[in-house]
Amino acid sequence: MTEQNKVSLEAEAGVPTLEDVARASGVSTATVSRCLNEPERVTEQTRARVMEAVRSLGYAPNFSARALAAKRTGIFGAIVPTLENAIFAKGLQAFQEELARHGITLLVASSSYSPALEEEQVRALIARGADALLLIGHDRTPETYALLEQRQMPHIVAWAYDPSEARLSIGFDNRKAMKRLATEVLLRGHARLGVITAAVANNDRTRERVAGVRDAMAAQDLSPDDLRVVETPYGAETGARAFEEIMRSDPRPTAVLCANDVLAAGALAKARDLGLRVPDDVSVTGFDDTEIAQIVTPQLTSVRVPHWDMGQGAARLLVAWRSGERAKDSIELSTEVVLRGSLGAAPQE
Amino acid sequence: MTEQNKVSLEAEAGVPTLEDVARASGVSTATVSRCLNEPERVTEQTRARVMEAVRSLGYAPNFSARALAAKRTGIFGAIVPTLENAIFAKGLQAFQEELARHGITLLVASSSYSPALEEEQVRALIARGADALLLIGHDRTPETYALLEQRQMPHIVAWAYDPSEARLSIGFDNRKAMKRLATEVLLRGHARLGVITAAVANNDRTRERVAGVRDAMAAQDLSPDDLRVVETPYGAETGARAFEEIMRSDPRPTAVLCANDVLAAGALAKARDLGLRVPDDVSVTGFDDTEIAQIVTPQLTSVRVPHWDMGQGAARLLVAWRSGERAKDSIELSTEVVLRGSLGAAPQE
DNA sequence: CTTCTGTATGCAAGCGCTTGCATTTTTGCT
DNA sequence: AGCAAAAATGCAAGCGCTTGCATACAGAAG
Numbered sequence: 001m002t003e004q005n006k007v008s009l010e011a012e013a014g015v016p017t018l019e020d021v022a023r024a025s026g027v028s029t030a031t032v033s034r035c036l037n038e039p040e041r042v043t044e045q046t047r048a049r050v051m052e053a054v055r056s057l058g059y060a061p062n063f064s065a066r067a068l069a070a071k072r073t074g075i076f077g078a079i080v081p082t083l084e085n086a087i088f089a090k091g092l093q094a095f096q097e098e099l100a101r102h103g104i105t106l107l108v109a110s111s112s113y114s115p116a117l118e119e120e121q122v123r124a125l126i127a128r129g130a131d132a133l134l135l136i137g138h139d140r141t142p143e144t145y146a147l148l149e150q151r152q153m154p155h156i157v158a159w160a161y162d163p164s165e166a167r168l169s170i171g172f173d174n175r176k177a178m179k180r181l182a183t184e185v186l187l188r189g190h191a192r193l194g195v196i197t198a199a200v201a202n203n204d205r206t207r208e209r210v211a212g213v214r215d216a217m218a219a220q221d222l223s224p225d226d227l228r229v230v231e232t233p234y235g236a237e238t239g240a241r242a243f244e245e246i247m248r249s250d251p252r253p254t255a256v257l258c259a260n261d262v263l264a265a266g267a268l269a270k271a272r273d274l275g276l277r278v279p280d281d282v283s284v285t286g287f288d289d290t291e292i293a294q295i296v297t298p299q300l301t302s303v304r305v306p307h308w309d310m311g312q313g314a315a316r317l318l319v320a321w322r323s324g325e326r327a328k329d330s331i332e333l334s335t336e337v338v339l340r341g342s343l344g345a346a347p348q349e
Numbered sequence: 350m351t352e353q354n355k356v357s358l359e360a361e362a363g364v365p366t367l368e369d370v371a372r373a374s375g376v377s378t379a380t381v382s383r384c385l386n387e388p389e390r391v392t393e394q395t396r397a398r399v400m401e402a403v404r405s406l407g408y409a410p411n412f413s414a415r416a417l418a419a420k421r422t423g424i425f426g427a428i429v430p431t432l433e434n435a436i437f438a439k440g441l442q443a444f445q446e447e448l449a450r451h452g453i454t455l456l457v458a459s460s461s462y463s464p465a466l467e468e469e470q471v472r473a474l475i476a477r478g479a480d481a482l483l484l485i486g487h488d489r490t491p492e493t494y495a496l497l498e499q500r501q502m503p504h505i506v507a508w509a510y511d512p513s514e515a516r517l518s519i520g521f522d523n524r525k526a527m528k529r530l531a532t533e534v535l536l537r538g539h540a541r542l543g544v545i546t547a548a549v550a551n552n553d554r555t556r557e558r559v560a561g562v563r564d565a566m567a568a569q570d571l572s573p574d575d576l577r578v579v580e581t582p583y584g585a586e587t588g589a590r591a592f593e594e595i596m597r598s599d600p601r602p603t604a605v606l607c608a609n610d611v612l613a614a615g616a617l618a619k620a621r622d623l624g625l626r627v628p629d630d631v632s633v634t635g636f637d638d639t640e641i642a643q644i645v646t647p648q649l650t651s652v653r654v655p656h657w658d659m660g661q662g663a664a665r666l667l668v669a670w671r672s673g674e675r676a677k678d679s680i681e682l683s684t685e686v687v688l689r690g691s692l693g694a695a696p697q698e
Numbered sequence: 699c700t701t702c703t704g705t706a707t708g709c710a711a712g713c714g715c716t717t718g719c720a721t722t723t724t725t726g727c728t
Numbered sequence: 729a730g731c732a733a734a735a736a737t738g739c740a741a742g743c744g745c746t747t748g749c750a751t752a753c754a755g756a757a758g
Contacts, residue, residue, distance in 0.1 A: 036705090391737085
């Protein structure tokens, strides 16, 4: 086969390579590569010629090859518990948008709240050549952290801020946030509280939130016995059932704090079913301040969480870290208790 | 440097390669590669030896290299309008879980409902070596489709089913679904309708839904003049405003169909603010049947959409296509009108 | 006109893996 | 035991790109 033939056949076959561009513009592949990656190192004249060839051939770099040669993929990974929880999806959206701004793409994996699965996903993303990783919360197997360390993988923990943890994180102090909310509740005279939370095993966020409630109670000299905690999976339906369970306690709590707005919405619905008026008979609060909080009746008192800022901030920190500038300190973002109708004064007994 | 030194230095340096494994287990790199990819082509005995080496060295394949050599990345891409809409996030979750089952990872991009941005994202994902692509809806630039064609990229359109479109899709018939819902509404005596929808430009799903309402009205010999359509961005707040706008029409509609549950929830909230009772004074319906539908008061009549099945089905079809078996026909999944309290008989005039 | 700098470009060696083909070993028969 | 066929393994050529170093060539300086 003549060189001539070869060329035309290749052109026909489709996907042009660096070499095709080099040939078309009469320079070496090295120059083309530089044109694309360090334009300033190439004469304006050749650059124009090369770019023209790139355009006419419809050339697009092969990232696998680039990654192999340059040891950098331009891909960041994120492992979230689940995308079903809108909260993580929103954070990811922000993360993704910021990354896109830097020409980085997002590889997504979900752990279903399982540390083992998460470890597997971390392995997968590392193997896939992720340049950096976004993780949710601090709780995970030591093996996972060892892996991250060993591969010197830039990574950040979001959705949590815990100064006692050494690794880089961006988020809020779940404990403090929940303590503030609980304090608002106690201020209104409630003395027996219920908490509906997602599983606390392997989940520092939920654990901290429950601890926050305890903190608030302790500060008011209430006994831990006055707190009723029920764990349940995510969902409005499960929230409803958990609420019912709590309401069966004797004496029953006068306020129920839920770990997120969806659980709270379920609780609200169940309260209605049970003929309990909110907040007259019982107060209910949510967490996250999603749209749901304003949609339900009565509107939910909740805690506004900086999802967007966490996602975007995490992206920025990781981008910087990848270029060698690892931020010194974790970033604490603030939350805000948003008071709405679902929280009222404790009923007179 | 002696071979001995070299080995130990490499071990020290970290990331082991196929060659390290080959050396450690006394076979060729080809055998190791086969061990990992086509285990059945290797003796059990050697396999055991190789796997042992893999384990002790903590070897993990470099996917960039693999992709480069095998022309297959094991990465599928998905471009959704946004992750902020829980509906897409849920579908993606299903998609992702199914992919994970096949050892495939998910690259996510969002288009923010912009065809230009989407085209860019398609380019990016192709360059990134995605083996297949998941897209939402049929509307996009011809250039995007040309690109897909040219690169022979397996792709599927989800969230829509339109037999008149040639390309592979999995979803439901938005028009038919909405027509069914609208028919239910008309059956209850409503003769003037309002529709709150997301932008219809570049969005076949919303366009079809509005068309579905028109279909239903036409079937009952109602004039198009009796339909009031308002476009608005996604969000409860915007839904509320759109509802207010519609309620200012004279004569005002007695039922308002919303393109999704969030908009409907906003409408419901606004109705309350305006002192309108739902469904006595005005009926409201949603779409998607998310948890929100059951959370609000009154509960929303909505259309249940098979998000999970779409995500999972799309993954399956793409996996098959990648292996050469492109499904012949698009798949139509069914929806279901879920009647709840927000829809009632038209008020007596 | 030569020598020296500095900049633009080319050369070619990989990056770590897969895979077609060649070679060796094993298996099943006679 | 001897042979062909089948199975297992090895060889080595890439896959498309980046990048350290060598080379070429420009203009400045002598």
